[in-house]
Amino acid sequence: MTMQENEADREVAGPPSAPDTSRPGGFGAFMRTPGVKFVIIGILTLLLLIPTLMVWALVEERAQRAVEVSNRISAGWGGPQVVNGPYLAVPVTxxxxxxxxxQLTTTQSTEWVLLMPEELKVDAKLETEARKLSIYSLPVYNAKLSFTGKFGTDLVQSLGVVNGVPELDRAFLVMSIADITGIRSNADIRIDGGTAQPFQPGMKGMKALRSGYNEYDAGQTYAQIDTGINRPVTRDLIEKGFVFDMELSLNGSTKFSLAPAGQTTTFKAAANWPDPGFEGLFLPETKTIDASGFEANWTVPYLARGIDKAVNSYVLPLGGNLMSVNLVEPVKFYQLVSRTLKYSIGFLSLVFFAVFIIELKSGRMVHWVQYVLTGLALIIFYILLLALAEHLGFAIAYGIAAAATTLLIATYVGSVTGSRKSGVSLAVVLGITYGVMYLILREDEYALLAGAIISFVTIAATMYFTRNVDWSGSRQPK
Incomplete structure (x- = not known):
């Protein structure tokens, strides 16, 4: 046979046909078996964690940016304030x-005794507002502080905690303030009802604990601050005792804290902020919170503080035993978005299981690429949520992002499977899931319980709807 005849025969026969992968036992049929499809879906779920982690990194970056902007706002106004005092500081030789x-050698040193008032009453009225810079806001306040108290007649006897000679002429009142740039008035004190006498800046060698540290860290330099005010006190006042009152206007942001510096301390705080958080070692005895603001009252008795009325130290005591009011923002959406991402693996699995069951029931194959597109739509939900929350708040942003994602995925899957009923069913599943997840985010105490119940219901539903599935694809049709 000539070469020309061979070429003619090939033209008649046409190009070589592709291998038939759809025949029984072929690779294509094997890949379409429910068992293999189930494994592929599991692998896709794990792979989609990679873009999820990238979204998480984006949330953390935006949260860090918010912190930086908040620091810029507080730098010009005043940071979280911690007030500790007043104490009477007396040097002892x-x-x-x-x-x-x-040979007998004699040396001398100076030690300090800090004496606490018998009674201390503090009234704090906080005028609050939310200051904005760009799209970020920070709750700030101006605190009108009123201090009244009494130093008892046993001050000289209390100096006996140190065996030495008290230098009463060098004694002074001292009070620490975490951020003195927030002081907005002269700090004047009236002793025994006399004329107002101004405090001076600085603590004259005394120290206080930095916020976040406790008494165990008192001797560590990194845990100490020296920002505060002082006022000399005469010998005759120390010998007979005295009463005092003072006023102070102080700017701050996010939190106000007070140490129970008196042997018995009474603290009253009120503000026009409807979302307070009460923190610290001592919580308020009574509190009233409504839409216009809050009012709270503390009483800390002598025995509850756990320390004596006189201490031998240059570090002001009780810096770690605070009464704190935290101006909680109604929605800390970065934390909520981050918490939402923690449930992403379960959310992806649940939606993929739902699509897989719809695929089995409808008889229309859903390609693995279509599973990937569905998963990416679920991940875009988190980006949409983050972007909208920065402008609209978390609740509204969550509703819009959830509705848009539900509509998109339900329409897509309904179109792929050729069944409007399948799309509606998936929309119901997504709607319930987003709703339950929102409740979990709002009630963090029940998150584990709700998550466990949802996981159990999901696996139970999957087992029920796939109980008659031929996972290997080996069953011959009748």
């Missing part, structure tokens, strides 16, 4: 004697 090589 201590003589040390020791014998070295049969």
């Amino acid at each position: 201590v003589t040390h004697r020791q014998t070295v090589n049969n």
